[in-house]
Structure formats: C-alpha cells, structure tokens
Amino acid sequence: MKILSVHNKYKVRGGEDESSAAENHLLSEKGHTVSLYEKSNHDIAHLNPIRLAGRTIWSQTTYNDICELLEHTSHDVVHVQNFFPLISPSVYYAAQANKVPVVQTLRNYRLLCPNALFFRQGKVCEDCLGKPIPYPGILHGCYRNDRAATAATAAMSVIHTTLNTWQNQVDLFITLTQFARKKFIEGGLPPEKIVVKPNFVHPDPGLGSGQGEYALYVGRLSVEKGLDTLLSAWKLLRSPVPLKIVGDGPLADQVAEVTTRLPNIEWLGRRPMAEVHNLMGEAQFLVFPSKWYETFGRVAVEAFAKGTPVLAADLGAIAELVENERTGLRFCPGNAVDLADKVDYLLAQPKRLEEMRRSARAEFESCYTADLNHQQLIQIYEHVRMLSSLR
16 A cells, blocks of 8 residues: 655644554554655754744645655555644545545644643643634633734634644544543544544563662653653652653753752663663553643553553553553552552552553553554555545
C-alpha cells in the first residue's frame, strides 16, 4: 500500500512526533511505501504574525504541493498526523480533489480547544467545548498566552467547522483512546467517523527486573504534567523511596532546586530512548501524575512493555490505560497526599507489586504490540479506500 504521511513537526520533539515517526517506520518495515510531507515549527520564525495566521487557516502552498505529489505519484491514502499551524486543513481539500481518501489522527484536542490541552491556570478547562466561537480561549489568550495568536487558532477552527471541513473532507478520524473519542463526539465530530487505535511500542524493549529500588518519572517538566504534585508527594512519603526524573521543560529550574533539598530525588535530564527503557525496566513503578486529559500515555505503555506498573492520575486517557490494582494504581489528580499514600501502599506490598508487573507486561502483549497495531492500521486504510470507491 502507498501512504502519504503528513505531519507538522514541533520545535521540541515530543510524543506526537515520536508516535508519527514510529508509525511511518512500522509501515515501511512491513513493506508499504511511505512518502513524507512535513513542515517544522522552526519555520515559524520566518513568518510575520499576519501571514502565519492566514496560513494556519489555509495554506495554498500545501494545497499546491499535495496536488502535485498526488498527480505525479499514485497513493492509496493520505494520513494526516498534525496539520497545525503550517500545513493547514487545505491538505484535506487537495487529497479529495485528487480522489485520495483522508485519515486524520487526533493526537491533541486542537479542534475543540485553542491550546489543544483543555487546561488553563493549573486545571482542566472545558470553557470552549461545544461553543460555536471559542471566545473564552481568546479572552484568556490560551494559545501561547497571546490573544492574537489564539484568535487565529480559533478562526481556523470556526471557519472549517462552518465549512463542514471535518465532516466532508476527512474520511476517518483516529483517536488513541475511548476517552478522547467521546470528547471529540461531545465536541461535534460525527461518531461514525471516529475509530480508536492506540499507539504502540516497537521494537519490543523486553521485560525488566524491577530490582532498581526506585520510582521513575519520564516526560516534560511542566505544570500540566503534574510535576508540582509529584514533588510535593515525595516530601510526604513515610517510605522515602528514591525518585529518578527524566525529561526537561519549563519547570527544570524548580526540579533542580528541589533535588538540592531532597537527596532522594535525582534529575537526569534528557536521556536516549534505550537508556530510558532500561531505567523503566529496573524501576519499581512509574509515576504518571498528569493534570490534563492527555490523549494517550505513551510513556505508560512503554512501562508496560518493560513489565513496570504505573501509578497514574485518575483522569482522562491515562485512567483508561491503567487498570487499578491490576497494571498499577490510580490516585486523585493533583492530590499529593493521595499520591504519597498510594506510593507507600505499593512499597508495603512487594508481592502485589510483582503481580502487577506480570499484568503490565501481559497488557502490553495483548494491546500495544507493533504487529497488532499494523493490522488495525491497515484495516482502517482498507475501510477508507472502500468508502472512497463508493463515492
């Protein structure tokens, strides 16, 4: 099968970029032909705000590029991973003009929320959900703390909602969890056009031992990821287990300062993926303290692959991935006391923790392998090709 993969990359490579690249690599590995059409947010620096706003709504460059690609080389599917802000929804129109079906993976909540997170001032916010014009987001400058930039983002959403772009130009949307699917349906997307296909881990990093006698956090150091909850909880532990923190972000200075006062917390900064997987495998458990909904929880699934249980906030998509008392434990989001209590409970139950390790690995093998994901993806592609042939 021939797939045109479309992705607007971020300045700092994160989960969306990693998952998109992993999917392309898997398809190529399985013998499919994958062509790439990519833009990078590094190019934003070369655009003035007015031009960027216009391009966010409609990029004629994208439309022309995609038309030329599809006219000269046949493709079975156009799979859009992220179109914001440089590619724009014009990619859909170009694909449909050339009678190539379109699949869009929804890796964030951009179509429903200007900042794509449903998160404002340290907590979940749904003020814009379901509103024809997301004026609360504009008022608060939710995208980059900039009202003008937020207005441009909102304009893109409003204009394409009015044009029925999401309904008419996209053949099928992919969400990564049932939670995200329900949220997009609540936001107005047609239920019959949304299917669930999770992310995966490939290659299989193999089972770890869990003998490292430490807990692990892996991710961006930011408020929405719950770093404040995590650090506060570690001050309350009755059993002060060491905590290793992997990642970087706006709260890096705060994390560094805490390590000077709490010797059982170690900040490792960014680390290569192979080292991260090794750390996961040796950790007693991984902590996932997010305070926003998430659309998935790639780090949690990587932990499952290593047989490592996850202690997760009972919120949004991550709560769907972690089965309480089986593949880990869930705690009240933003509640450092409850998180500390759950950590102490796990440490006092070594046999229970070992059972969770086996269950976590079994969950990976049954839900998140590359082979299973490839089967699901090809079924989606074949379905949209069938729908396209009937038009």
